[in-house]
Amino acid sequence: MKGTPPRKIGVFVCHCGKNIAGVVDVNRVVEDISRLESVAFAMDYKYMCSQPGQAMIQEKIREKGLEGVIVAACTPNLHEATFRKAASKAGLNPYCVEMANIREQCAWAHQNDPEKATRKAVEIIRTMIQKTAEDKPLYEGSIPVLKRAMVIGGGVAGIQASLDIADAGYEVILVEREPSIGGHMAQLSETFPTLDCAQCVLTPKMVAAGTHPNIKILAWSEAREVSGYVGNFTVTIERKASGVDWTKCTGCGMCMEKCPIKIPAEFDRGLGVRKAIYSPFPQAVPNKPVIDREHCLHYAKGKCGICQKVCEVGAIDFDQAPEIIKEEVGAIIVATGFDIYPKENIGEYGAGKIPDVIDSLAFERLLSASGPTSGEIRRPSDGKIPETIVFVQCSGSRDPEKHKPYCSRICCMYTAKQALLYKHAVHKGRPYIFYIDIRSGGKNYEEFVARAQEEGVIYIRGKVSRIYQSGDKVTVVGVDTLLAKPAQIDADMVVLAMAMVPKEGSDDLRKVLKITADKNGFWTEAHPKMDPVGTTTRGIYLAGCGQAPRDVPDTVAQASGAAGKVISLFSRETLSLDPMIVSVDEELCAGCGLCVSVCPYEARILDEKKKVAIVNEALCKGCGACMAACPNSACIHKNFSKKQVLKMVDALS
């Protein structure tokens, strides 16, 4: 055999119970491999990953003085880390340990042909011998950690994450786009399944965040640029011009009272009014107003200025300009939250043109004691108390053809809650719910839906096909699939349980943070099961509905999980860096910049002076995209060099 590796390599063949040994003749594999010159030692064992199996590898490394180890077993995703750790304890550099995958790529794939599978296993191990022979000992680098976190989004997820990190003793910067933290939860009336008031449980947390010595709230601000890497991010934040000097403002509210301009309030989903100078709700944190420049008379016509006249502390500053600030942080939590899919997008449900067809969030405002009707349920068109309300679940959800393919997960529960609260508020009223399935998975959730049914909420299984105005009423046409009959209800009001979509502007933030989102725009987690709060970028974590639709308890739990990740990151003085990265041979590099543009992690920049690509070792993940793109072979993957790959191919031929 040409190019005999000079190294002492040990091969350890795993039976994996019957997973491998049931197909591959492991004894023959060991026999064949032992004959190879480069192999100093070969053996098989029932479970290599077991404690005795690992001990055997360690013993042989010491005994035979092995310089490279190959474990012929499962995929490296499963146990590479296990064996590398074991080998390093025996004094071998962990990066000289390789896995030969003879389970997923051999035994499982060729269960009906043991003879060929055995030959293939030998081939796989032979190629790995070529690679291992060229493996260099690598050493992990280390980077310092700045123990300061940033949380983007001040909804219940962002608040909880900030509080947890701040309570652990680290500084937190909470960036919120709106004038106040609180998010959508502040808009809700009562929460399922316990029916406790959302404001009552949320505002104490808002106040705690607002007064915490470790939390700095940057409301009315947006993250514009993020650079750096785990432990060392620099975030550029735009503090939008509020028109009010918040350092002077006492939050007395006189300006808001005297302002003559009234516009539909976003916080009330357009059912209430706010002024041109406003703060979204009375319990706002920080409790400081902002001026809506689009509607303010001063900006439109240069007149008015009443707010300036009534402000006793002279806080109104019409000429205030946006301010750009930079913050250095070690970790970022993205808690951007959700929006409601616009009802205008569903033509058959009135396309938003029927006044008494409202979305579920607007109905929350009608139910809320602090809402535009002070908690009295009155329909928007004429203020009449509705005697029949039809709720339409899955409005936009579970509709891959026209709208959103996913289940928005909370609509079943909040619709049951809204119907129940309506029944409590209007005793004569009758709520009907059109549904396709009732999804009430959660602690005490099914019991809650049963309670709604018992109290006379009528569930009709079927999707609504049309909603139209007929005189004073809104007619809902659907079907009762359980009776197999088309059904029609003349309602006073219709509430659409609209799908949840990622917060508007998430896509811009995605580019800023360089993290990924799925086809629906929700943030992609590092692993759907094993790392649901991480992202593919180390040091950036996820919390809340920006990742996927979820209810309040799950959001709070995930926020605490993300905070836990940040705290564990901050518990170390330095972070180790994976040395499996791609370096640049400066003599070969022509400075074409192809690698810079293909790098998905923005780990490369072009040194204009030297005309070579420079690698940021903290950002490089060793994916090898640059290696494939480089026309000069100047990109060299440590322990995955072109030489190694070619030798592996040679071994097969």
Place this chain on the structure above:
Amino acid sequence: MIYFIALIQVICMQIKTEEVLSDLIHKIIDISGTNIWKCYQCGKCSAGCPMVDFMELLPHQVIRLAQIGKWKEICEANTAWICAACLTCSVRCPRGIKIAEVMEALRQVVLRNRLSNKRLNISEERIRRLPPIALISAYRKILE
């Protein structure tokens, strides 16, 4: 649009709040001592009913129609009269609805209100003349 609405009115079953809240439904609830709105339409009652082959509406359909106040359909169907009161449905119902008791209540309400006689072998004239209580006891005797 006008034609569309007219068509919808003809083909669709109208679900009306006044029907749902009708006196008859309260009577059924009173007599049977069960909350029919608890039913989530799993169909276990119909699945276990020994008489289901002879019924025009299955037991769960009767409950469903009762939930939305469709009395005419229920009264016209033979279901309540076919029901053998074996109580299998009541025993098995996961939501604790006493279906057999609902059927009995239905029979009583129909007879007491002289709602429908086409399922009974009694002439209309007699139904008009006899007091309801006599009808019920007579019917019971026929059944026994």
